[in-house]
Amino acid sequence: MPTPKYHAIASDLSQTILTGQLAAGDKLPPHRVLAKRLGVTTGTVSRAYASLERRGLATARVGDGTYVRHLNAATNQDGSTNANAPIDLAYNVAVPNDESVALLGVFDQLRQDPNRLAELLLYQPETGVKRHRMIGADWLRTFGTSGDWNRVMVTHGAQHALAGVLRTIARPGDTLLTESLTYPGLLSLARSLRLQVIGVAMDDEGLQPDALDRAAQTFQGKLLFCSPTLHNPTTSTMSSARREAIAAVVQRRNLLLMEDVVHAAVLANPPPAISTLLPNHSFLMASMSKVFAPGLRVGFLEASPAWLDKVAASIRADCWMVAPLMPEIATQWLANGEAQRLIGLQRAHIAERQQLAHRILSGLGYRWRPDHPHLWLPLPEIWTSSSFAAALRQVGVLVRTADQFVAGRTPAPRAIRISLNSAGTLDQLTQGLTKVLALLASRDSGTLPH
Numbered sequence: 001m002p003t004p005k006y007h008a009i010a011s012d013l014s015q016t017i018l019t020g021q022l023a024a025g026d027k028l029p030p031h032r033v034l035a036k037r038l039g040v041t042t043g044t045v046s047r048a049y050a051s052l053e054r055r056g057l058a059t060a061r062v063g064d065g066t067y068v069r070h071l072n073a074a075t076n077q078d079g080s081t082n083a084n085a086p087i088d089l090a091y092n093v094a095v096p097n098d099e100s101v102a103l104l105g106v107f108d109q110l111r112q113d114p115n116r117l118a119e120l121l122l123y124q125p126e127t128g129v130k131r132h133r134m135i136g137a138d139w140l141r142t143f144g145t146s147g148d149w150n151r152v153m154v155t156h157g158a159q160h161a162l163a164g165v166l167r168t169i170a171r172p173g174d175t176l177l178t179e180s181l182t183y184p185g186l187l188s189l190a191r192s193l194r195l196q197v198i199g200v201a202m203d204d205e206g207l208q209p210d211a212l213d214r215a216a217q218t219f220q221g222k223l224l225f226c227s228p229t230l231h232n233p234t235t236s237t238m239s240s241a242r243r244e245a246i247a248a249v250v251q252r253r254n255l256l257l258m259e260d261v262v263h264a265a266v267l268a269n270p271p272p273a274i275s276t277l278l279p280n281h282s283f284l285m286a287s288m289s290k291v292f293a294p295g296l297r298v299g300f301l302e303a304s305p306a307w308l309d310k311v312a313a314s315i316r317a318d319c320w321m322v323a324p325l326m327p328e329i330a331t332q333w334l335a336n337g338e339a340q341r342l343i344g345l346q347r348a349h350i351a352e353r354q355q356l357a358h359r360i361l362s363g364l365g366y367r368w369r370p371d372h373p374h375l376w377l378p379l380p381e382i383w384t385s386s387s388f389a390a391a392l393r394q395v396g397v398l399v400r401t402a403d404q405f406v407a408g409r410t411p412a413p414r415a416i417r418i419s420l421n422s423a424g425t426l427d428q429l430t431q432g433l434t435k436v437l438a439l440l441a442s443r444d445s446g447t448l449p450h
């Protein structure tokens with residue numbers, strides 16, 4: 001039997017909502033307008049909207065229209081707890097720890113040092129305060145880098161570094177090579193800069209050197225974005241042989257490497273960055289977001305001083321410089337050992353949540369790595385990643401679909417990403433994972449357990 005028209009329209013719209021192309025609070029087109037646009041009756045559109053409401057994706061306001069619902073509203077607008085809020089296994093965050101207490105410690109310290117406080121309120125060089133760069137460079141040595149502060153600048157997180165670098169080295173129409181599944185923040189940046197994104201085949205270790213070599217040749221690519229350690233979303237991590245092979249292709253094809261070690265920052269001993277093999281052809285981007293507070297917006301970018309000057313010019317055009325108070329907080333924590341303590345606590349949270357996940361989901365063949373809060377879960381053939389996420393959403397659980405990470409025209413695999421850190425409590429995490437298991441167990445996608 002052919003799929004009813006309203007059903008197809010509702011599926012398209014739910015996909016648009018679940019992939020974030022329509023945001024919470026956005027108004028859907030009036031029934032008559034959409035009906036005209038799609039060449040269907042207003043009754044068909046009404047049935048499609050009603051179906052979205054049943055799935056919890058939209059809400060109709062009488063006399064006003066239909067709006068996209070908040071997908072992870074844990075609190076109501078008046079601040080009260082929403083008992084019906086979905087369990088969030090989607091958001092990619094660190095588990096909050098003692099950051100607010102540690103923050104008060106920094107403020108106490110600054111209160112006793114008015115000169116330093118005054119300095120932080122002044123304009124600073126675009127590359128950042130020298131003291132912050134020195135501490136950042138020292139921390140980046142965890143990834144095998146030189147520790148030379150001249151090669152390091154401060155950014156407002158890795159996304160800011162990525163934007164500064166891409167605006168410096170890419171022009172509209174340029175080809176950007178990356179893993180076939182990649183960080184969505186890169187995809188939105190590439191869209192805004194009108195770059196052509198080419199997804200390169202991956203295996204269990206991540207980016208494949210042969211495929212990279214072919215893609216660089218075929219598409220005349222000059223830029224490569226790559227996360228060799230704890231790749232988002234697949235968790236894959238390269239061996240040292242793979243890193244060397246990728247570095248060799250970068251050199252042979254004269255590529256510029258943008259290496260993301262944002263998730264690797266949680267590891268006590270991360271593998272050496274590929275960038276260490278390519279000191280003049282790489283940009284290494286690290287951040288504090290996944291190890292303690294993303295709201296600090298602190299990241300460090302390492303590259304050759306000549307490249308850093310160019311990126312700094314782009315940042316100057318944006319906002320003059322990074323606000324110095326934020327790196328002051330992060331670098332005080334790095335210098336006095338607080339950062340290492342917070343990162344240790346983060347690893348303990350992740351280990352606890354991983355154990356819980358293993359108890360509930362063991363045998364499902366998902367990919368995971370120690371010290372990493374993501375699971376990459378392949379799905380049986382009756383599901384696509386978005387139909388599974390939509391069905392999970394119906395039973396009150398949010399996850400990320402493979403489609404959200406797809407680079408270029410690569411087909412989306414049947415898989416979802418589960419973030420273990422975003423559920424507020426272990427009890428919520430247990431409930432969420434149990435619902436994932438129950439949905440997988442209900443072989444018939446038509447009968448959904450609640």
Ligand SMILES: Cc1ncc(COP(=O)(O)O)c(C=O)c1O
Nearest residue numbers: 092157158159183232262287289
């Ligand atoms: C792989 C990867 N890179 C970069 C970022 C952005 O990090 P930041 O908060 O430092 O901008 C994220 C955030 O989700 C990420 O997953």
